[in-house]
Amino acid sequence: KAGVTQTPRYLIKTRGQQVTLSCSPISGHRSVSWYQQTPGQGLQFLFEYFSETQRNKGNFPGRFSGRQFSNSRSEMNVSTLELGDSALYLCASSLVGSATNEKLFFGSGTQLSVL
C-alpha cells in the first residue's frame, strides 16, 4: 500500500509569487492535515480537511489556503510568498478522522525555499 505522497519534493520561489503543494493520502484515508515545520517554530498546524471540508484551522494568515478533492487528495496554496514562508511543509493522513486518537501517517514533505 503506497504511503502519503507529497509533490514536489523541493520548490524554489521568489517573494510575491504563489505556490501550490500537493498531497495524496494513503488509499482509503479521508482526513488530510497540513503542517509547517521550521527550525525556529517547530511543527505548526495549518489546517485539516475531511470529506472535502476544512474542519480545523491553525493560526496562519489567509494567504495560506487549501482544499480537498472527492478522492481525498489535497492541495495547499500559499499566495504572496514571504521569506518567512520558507519551510518544510508536511502532509499527514488518517483513516477515518472521527476520533482524537487516530494515528497520523506523514509524507516526506515539500521543502519550500523563498528567495
Place this chain on the structure above:
Amino acid sequence: AQSVTQLDSHVSVSEGTPVLLRCNYSSSYSPSLFWYVQHPNKGLQLLLKYTSAATLVKGINGFEAEFKKSETSFHLTKPSAHMSDAAEYFCVVSDVVGDMRFGAGTRLTVKP
C-alpha cells in the same frame, strides 16, 4: 485551547543509559496524547499513543510513556539508549477531532 510543552529542546545521553524526554500538556478535555519521532531525512513515525485505556503506554523500540493527569505530564522513557535512537521527538496533544498540536520537539543525541 490545547497545547503541549516539551521541557527540553536537547537531551544528550550515553549509549546504554536511560532516556527521559519530558512533556507537559494543557487541555480542556480528556485528550489523546502521542509521541512521534523524526529521524534525519525521514518522515515522522508514531512511537506510541495514550487514549485513556491505561496510564502506562508501551510503544515501539522499547519506548514507553506514563500519563499523569495530576501533573498534566506525558514523559517518554527508555531504559537503555541505542545509537539508533538519535532523532527529534515530538509530543502531541489532541482534544479536538482532526486537530493535533505538536510540541517544539526534543533533539536526542546518543553518545557512544
